Every structure is written in structure tokens, then in C-alpha cells.
Amino acid sequence: MGLAERILQGDIRAAARLMRDVDDGFASASEELKKLYPHTGKAYLVGITGPPGAGKSTLVDQITAAYRKLGKRVGIVAVDPTSPFTGGAILGDRIRMNRHADDEGVFIRSLATRGCLGGISRSTGDVVNVMDAMGMDVIIIETVGVGQDEIDIVRMAHTTTVVMVPGLGDDIQAIKAGILEIADVFVVNKADRDGADRTVRELSAMLEMGERRNGDWLPKVMRTEASRGVGIEELVAEYENHRNYLFSSGAIERFTNEKNSAILSEMLKERLFRKVYDRILADGTYGEIVSGMATRSVDPYSAVDSIIAGHLFSIPEVSE
């Protein structure tokens, strides 16, 4: 029996194996993913992002426990694009301490950036598809940090949570402004700390002024103390509210199309590049161009024009 068939029967080892094959770039992995794809699209995806120190891991742990109490199976994808050099080892250590490690209803996978040829959002999508196909009801995508990569990743989720904490200082304003529009739910964690009221007030004020990306959904600002489990049930209930909104308003259709378009574009970009790159690396063209750039005898703009002319079918151009 192939990996895909075993995964569809809920075989956790087969799922872990396929995820490794995906990481290692095995051609066979792509064939298995093709077989799984028709069985995906059932899981509900929750995204969680926020600055380092906001307590996201603890929050994910508590949300997982709450969903487990409701009888849901939970997948967790922890993405760490900020550690290209440590390979996400720090995140890995944190994950291993997770109290759900022995629960068969919980499947945890951490992902780190894999350099310029990798594409972390592509990998995240593949992992989500595997978890979805194996029957996880809820998949939580947690990221470290709040850069563009993280935003691309959490936007894959049906419901995006932005976690803040009181008292991170004035510069947090810049971060807030950047991520305001992506949040469906705001969480002020460590809500027992000084300044929590102020943070909640400021966020609420900003939200009322801001433009909505998701039609007329107005994000709420929830308070949690993840370390003591306070506010978690309310948060999970709010996820349910947002899910109901998405489906009853019809917003889910636009969301799905935008998401699938982003996935397709990313996949096409990487695979096209990889094919052409492998060819011109093998025949020496790539090395010649790079050497020519060092002496400025070759300019990369013209070189890329020639590569494209030499590898793409020439068809009449659409007017540019």
C-alpha cells in the first residue's frame, strides 16, 4: 500500500514519512500529494501570529486542549522562518515539551526556512494538506514573528489570530499597523499584566478606524492568560463565530479563491525556476553568467532575457 493510501487510513507514521519526503524534495512525494489532494479541504485552519514573547506556543497548547475536549482532532504546524541558520532547533525544543506529544489525536510538525530555493509557504501548504487528508478537524498554523513570510503563511488559515501582549513599547505601533488588516481575531495575552486595559483599548480603537479585508466582519479583541488557561474557551467560541460568518455570508468563496491562487502561483514559480535552473546549472550557462557578473561583462537583466528566450516556447506576446 502506498503512503497516500496509508495516510487516508490515518496512519501517523506514513504521514510523518511523507512530510520528510516533501522536505527532502523527493519526486515521489509529489505523486503522493496528488493522490491526497481530492481528500483535502475539510479541516478548519486557524492561524496564529504575533511578536516573539507574546506567548503563542502556550496559547496553541491551550487551544489544542480546548479542541480536544470538544472531541476534535488537531494538527499543529509550527513555522519558524526567522531562524534560517539554526534550522528551527529552538522551536523544535519548545514543541517537544508539549503535553500533547503522546496524544494520538494531536499531530505536531515544525518547519524551518530552507534557504532561497525552499519556499516556506509552499512547504506549509503541503504539510497542511497531509494533515487535512489524514482527518484532522482543526489545523493550527503558528508562526514566529510578524514579517511578510509569516503574513503569507497565516493568511492560508480560515481564521487568523494576532497575539499581542501589554507593554511591548511604542515601536509595536509599527507592527500593529502592518498586521491590523490580516487579523480576524485579536488576542491580548498575559492580560493580567499592567497595561492590558490600555492595549485592549488602543487595539479596539485602531480596529474601528481600519479598513476591513473580510467584508463586514469586525474582529474582536479577546483577553487571555494562556499560562493559566484563562479566556481560552471564549477564544475557541469566537473561532466558531468567525467560521459561521465565513460560510453564512458567502465570504468563504472569495477567501478560497484568493488562497488557492496564492498557492498555485507560489508552486508554479518554484517549479518553473527549478526546472530551468537545473538545466542551466548542468550545461554551465549559470556559472558563466555569475562569473561574467563579477567582471560586469555580463548583465543579469540581458542574461535572464536570453535564458527565457531559450527555454520558453515562443508564442505571440500579450501586449504588455
Added chain:
Amino acid sequence: MGLAERILQGDIRAAARLMRDVDDGFASASEELKKLYPHTGKAYLVGITGPPGAGKSTLVDQITAAYRKLGKRVGIVAVDPTSPFTGGAILGDRIRMNRHADDEGVFIRSLATRGCLGGISRSTGDVVNVMDAMGMDVIIIETVGVGQDEIDIVRMAHTTTVVMVPGLGDDIQAIKAGILEIADVFVVNKADRDGADRTVRELSAMLEMGERRNGDWLPKVMRTEASRGVGIEELVAEYENHRNYLFSSGAIERFTNEKNSAILSEMLKERLFRKVYDRILADGTYGEIVSGMATRSVDPYSAVDSIIAGHLFSIPEVSE
């Protein structure tokens, strides 16, 4: 006279115009960049990154003043990939307050992320080339934040500076670990604050344990108080030390090749994708695939295989 010719004569307006054309994706911009490329490669590139609140803008301001005293012309590229929604407006405001705004020997350009088709490191490279061709002696590349995008960007610089401040808390350890290997110079800014000694000590200890990416160069930890101009001359002197090291040790060759390879790959990836994307968007294929993904009747892995088969010359594959 064309834009490129005017830029080579130092025409600042022509440079600003070409940068806008690049942003807007005009085909003519690419032709001008081709003409400028042979005249690039003379400027010295300094990269500056670090967490929000570390005082990077003030530091850049002071470094610029120091280089101006030495008679150098300075280009500044301020990159803000963390604000995809605000379009870098916050950064723009900060830049406009810069006291060098009226100095003809200083050219400032800020860049924000331009969505999934943009490629911020590609844009940064183009802007650096324009500044280089117009005769800037030093080009400072400043980024906000410390994610993967920022790391890709600052690695374009000959000398990469990572700026820290005392007392950002324990979670900063995770950030430090991720960026330790990219720094050629560390700066502990706001060095008059409590905890500065400890931060310097900890960084120095981590540096002595860490692996070196640049041969046997051991990064120093410098102290500055950018707001009062303290430690800036010493920092600029350390940049000169690193530059001398790069050229006298021969490390510059590996650096140049790695950098040019990254630039070429990024450019090829985007241009290839753009060509194929424009075609399949125009003929309706793209929309059909996205619709098919919604009902799971089309899987994107197979769809991408067919697109590639339909647009790339079929040549014998190198064994995978």
C-alpha cells in the same frame, strides 16, 4: 538623452524617475538598468538590520553624517518588508525627517513590500545598482525587522551590521541565534542603558562559540549611543577594517559570487513566472485551475506539471 546617460552624469531626478519606473514595472526600466550595469560594482555596501526599537534610523543618520565628513557620497535604501498594508508610510515619514534631505551628496530611497509578485530583494538590488552607477561611494541598506526577507536583503551588503539594544528580554535570544551568523559587526546601541554591559558580554560569548561564515573574520561588538553621536566614528572605522579584510584575504571573491548567484536566481525566478503567468492568465487556464481547486476536481501539483510541459521546451532531463 536617455535616463541611463543622465544618471551616469549624476542627475538625481533621472535616478528618482528610473526607480519609480522600476517600481511600476515598465519594460523600458529594464533597458536602462542594462545600460547602467557595466558602471556598477564600485560602491561599498553596508547593511543594517535589527529588531524594531533598536534605533536603526538614528544610527543610519549618524553614520551618514560621518561618511559625509570624510567626503563620501552616501546612498540610503530603507527597506520595510514588514508593512505590506501601510505601504511603508511609517518608514517614509521617519525618512523625511532626516537632516540630510537637502544634502546633494545623500540620496535616500525607501522601499516597501509589493505583494507576492514583487520581490523586495530584487527591487533593492535594482535601486542599489542605480545608486552605484550614479557614483555613490557608500550605500547603506537599512531594514526593519529580522525575518528571512530582511536577512536576504542585508546579505547583499559587503558589511552587515546587526543592531541590538540592552534589555529587550529573554525572547531576543531566539532572534540573536538566527542572525548571529550574518553579522560582520555587532552594535549595542543605547549603550548608556542599564544592562548594556551584560548584552555586550553575552553577544561576545555567543560570537566566540558560533561558526564563522566569512572565513576567519571575528565580528566585534561595538557600543553606540546614536542619539548623541557616541561611538559612530569607531563604527565607521570598523567598517573600513572589514572592507580591508575582505579585499586583502580574497574573501571578496566568494562573497561576490554568492551574491551575484542569489541576484541572478531571484531575477530568473520572477521573470520566468511572470512570463508564464501572463500567458495562462490571458488564455483562461489560470482561472480554470483555481476554480477546479475549490471543488478539488483539479490538483495544483498536476496542473503545474502540465503548465510546465506546455510552456518549456522539452529537452532530455538531467537525472534527478
